[in-house]
Amino acid sequence: MSFEQNTKEIKDRLNIRELIEEYVDLEGNPAQPKGKCPFHEENTPSFIVYPEQGRWHCFGSCSIGGDHFDFLIKKEGITFPEAIAQLAKRARVDIFTKKTSIDENNNESLFTVNEMAAVYFRQQLVSSSGLEATKYLEDRGIDTEMALRRGIGLTPNGMDSLSGYLKNKKADPAASRDAGLIVKNKNGDWRDFFRNRISIEIRNEEDKIIGFAGRTFNDIGPKYVNTQDTEIFSKSGFYGINWAIDHIKEKSAIIVVEGYMDVITAHENGFNNVVACMGTSITTNQLNYLARIFRNDANHKIILCLDADSAGKKATINNLDSAIEKSNDGSSNLNILVATLTGGKDPDEVIRTDPNSWQMSINSAVPLFDYYIESLALSEDLNKSHIKQNIAIKAGFMIIDLIHDFDQDKHWQKLSNLLGIPEETLKNTVKIAAGNRKKTVSSNTSKEITHTIQQGDPTEERLLATILQNPDLRDFGIGVPSNYFSNVVNRVIYEYWEKGQMDGSGDINVIRETQKLMDRELPQGNVEWNAKIIEDCITAMKLKYLKKIKQNIPEEDNSETDNQHLIVNDEIRSMFLEKNNA
Known part of the structure; x- marks a missing residue:
């Protein structure tokens, strides 16, 4: 059975409503039950499930949707393979125990080569090459026995020390590269990634080595370097788990x-x-x-x-x-x-x-x-009124944006006591600032960017982060109309990306926000998964754009406005049919 057939069988066996109801209270029409979106705060339910199609969609500020896998990935913060594994087990679809699984075999090869590297690093620590490193560790209260017990070793200073060892041990060269142990330098030569550092094994819950940290012990270079993100490693995990x-x-x-x-x-x-x-x-x-x-x-x-x-x-x-x-x-x-x-x-x-x-x-x-x-x-210096006001506004925004209504009063009181500002005065100050935060920004692009940075759109940002971090998927992201972007910052970043001008033509705000998107941690998935994310984001942005157009069509009883409504409604309807039949 193919990968597509397996995932389809999982979805066919699992009722998406039952899955989502473990997290969301759904009610109303059984064909389209509705509830409050689990991905953002809202008072009016805007999250709709389509059991027959095995889909869900938020019509609120999220403007996102998907299938069984998408929901679990978003709700649990897991990767696509992890979502498949969980739902396959639940649906009793046996697709991950087969020896023919390419992903599983590839991951096992990465675990294997990491274990081989760890053996080599431990050997180096207890060799004559490790005297300086062991002295450093002993000064930190870590003797050699403890170091070995806790997965600490030494990476030699040679350019190809580890690669030579792995070659002699007949390790898979592709696995060595995919695990981030061997990297290509600017001259195109392959070399050891970790050199002249204390190595620290990073393991997952199952006690398998997924990566390494390298710590300098002689003040040369950055204090720490880590394995770059791989199929099995991400810095968004926990060391020591x-x-x-x-x-x-x-x-x-x-x-x-x-x-x-x-x-x-x-x-x-x-x-x-x-x-x-x-x-x-x-x-x-x-x-x-x-x-x-x-x-x-x-x-x-x-x-x-x-x-x-x-x-x-x-x-x-x-x-x-x-x-x-x-x-x-x-x-x-x-x-x-x-x-x-x-x-x-x-x-x-x-x-x-x-x-x-x-x-x-x-x-x-x-x-x-x-x-x-x-x-x-x-x-901060609370004797300065402008600093006190800035703190009041910053903390106040956090209270009104992120804290439950029933918990807000005690935080307003605490903030009032800390700043020595009457509670009502404090609330009014934040209320005025909140009003200013929503005002229309200047038409000047540079000023727009400065004022709207804090008003991001999650769908647009997810699209941008995905295409920026996956240059091999460029073709999937090309051609998005600029008016699909509701946020001017995102629109400008996209236009520069589409032109291949990643430097933002020198605009410091564009460069800064682009870097944030490049650094954003995303759920890990394969090419197919990331391409689907791009497609879903563009679809959600288009739908949001069409709904905005519909709202702006005058409610007049004439043939022209009727035609406009029909065109937009047909476009929205066709989008849902296309999405649900995909």
Whole structure:
């Protein structure tokens, strides 16, 4: 049975309404049940399911839709292969146990070559070449026995040391490249990706090596480099999850730190539900992963304990929007707390020198939004009225945009107390600013970009991120009419992309926003999946555009406006028929 036949059989066996009702309360017409969209906050239900067609669509601000797989990917934050695996098991369609599975065989070859590389790295650490590295580790409280136990090794300084070893071991050359171990340099020569660094194995829940981190031990080059994204590795996962997953479920709690050494030290000292986010802040994909783990556990705790230095605090504050939204989105309700370490120390140092202090910090963790507004107030000079006003507006927007109505009062009161501004004055200030936020922006393109950056359209941004990150799918994204873009920033970025001018012709705002889209973490999928994402985004944008046209047609009783309504309605109807018959 082909891949297409297998996925069709899965969808035929599973009632899409039953799947979606595990997450959304649906009611109304059985042929088109409706509910509140699980992907954005709304008061009026705009999320419709089409059981006969096996499709769903949000007619609200999301303007997205799809099938069984799309829903699970979006709701659970998983990849296309993971969604197929879950639904295949549920539908009892046996498609992933076959030895002929190309994806499975390819992944196994990547796991295999990573294991071979890990053996080599460990050998190098205990060889004469590893003296400097082992000295560095010992100074950090990690002896050789611990290093080997925790998957630490050494990558030699040679250009082809690992590649030569893998060649002698008859490793699959394609797998070595696909795993990110061997890369092509600017001269077109293949070389080792990791050189002259301490290697750290990164494993998944099943304890398979999916990638490596390389840490400098001699202040040469960046502090850390990671395996680039591959079929089996993404930095949006958690380091240490292989050690921690069972303890996380047992304790109904997870502690998220920043560094690899933080995790190793924590586990060596008995704090065994600690993982690292492999970055300066937790990502949306990681939050989606935690939402899956704690889906049926109302008593869970997610404790963020990132570095205590000023840079770490700033990164934490600046990247909490997605976490706050996820903790209040109505479907996940993640209980996210923040633990603060004293004295500017990182978790590694605190655990090694004063484990009791570490435990006290964890026990004293405060709710995420409380930490956010307190940090804003403490990080600025509140004696300056304009700074106080800026903080009031920034935190106020967070309250009205991301916090449940029944929780808003206590946050307004807390913000009022922190800033010394009467609550009503505070609300009025934010209300006025919110009104200004919605005003029509200047027709000047550069000014439009500056003013509308914070008013992004999720469908347009998903389209742009997908085509920017997948240059091999350029043909699928070419030819989108500019008036399909409701956001001027997105329209300008797309026009430059279509012309092949990725530098935005020097416009700093375009360059900045393009880079954000390039860096955005997306669910991983194959070429077919990404092409489908592009197609669905364009379809959703077209539908939104047509609905806007329809709204602007005068409600006059004459043949011209009647014809306009008929044309637009026919176009919308044909889009749905085409989509449902696809």
